[in-house]
Amino acid sequence: MKLKALILDEKAMNRTLTRISHEIIEKNKGAEDIVLVxxxxxxxxxxxxxxxxxxxxxxxxxxxxxxxISLYRDDLSRLSDQPAIKKSHPIDVEDKKIILVDDVIYTGRTARAAIDAIIHSGRPKLIQLAVLIDRGHRELPIRADYVGKNIPTSRDEIVSVEISEIDKCNSVKIYEV
Known part of the structure; x- marks a missing residue:
């Protein structure tokens, strides 16, 4: 893989997450009853x-x-005839404002699976989606309510999100395959 572009460095990522935080507060008229998932x-x-x-x-x-979301993926039968299923712990979502958070939205299938998992746990007041990166190419009619950065990509590119808790650094990069 060849690095095509650095999209966000650590400072830009922090500013972006701060902006998303402000937008969540503004859109929900405060932060009461919000659960971040x-x-x-x-x-x-x-x-x-x-x-x-x-x-x-x-x-x-x-x-x-x-x-x-592994239990709620729509491609389990493609992955294996008998996929291994991990049981997810239930989340108390009754009458809560749920903000789903993910690093990248691409086809929308991950978000759909997460919404299914949330609804399986109960009936939230609402579900909103916050993503650091929206790279387009949706296959389902799903959009994020809060987007850190929209990045036009081709399907042949990889968007790599690195966060210090997992990867020891903070950045968003695009690679050519």
Whole structure:
């Protein structure tokens, strides 16, 4: 793979997450009844960062959960005749404003699976989607409510999000395959 572009460095990523945090507060007229749910793997640490930002702004500590979408994927039968299923812990979502957080939205299938997992846990007041990167190429009618950066990409490119909690650095890069 060949590096095509550095999209966000650490400072730009922090500014972007701060802006998303402000937008969440503004759109929801505060942060009451909000639960941040990070889509495993990189969505969860991003949700924790957004929670920290909202605490700095509103002095309100939000609950941060994670959701494992493996049970709700629509391609399980393609992966294996008998895919291994991991049981996900239920999340209390009743009458809560759920903000799903992920690093990249691409086809929309991951977001759809996460929404299915949330609804399986109960009936939230609403579900909104926050993503660091929107790279386009949707296959489902799903859009993010909060977008850090829109990046036009080709299907032959890879968007790599690195976060310090997992990758020891913070950046968003595009690679050519």
């Amino acid at each position: 990070g889509i495993k793997r990189r969505g969860y640490p991003l949700a924790k960062r957004i929670s920290e930002n909202i605490y700095k702004i509103e002095k309100l500590k939000l609950r941060v959960e994670s959701v494992d």
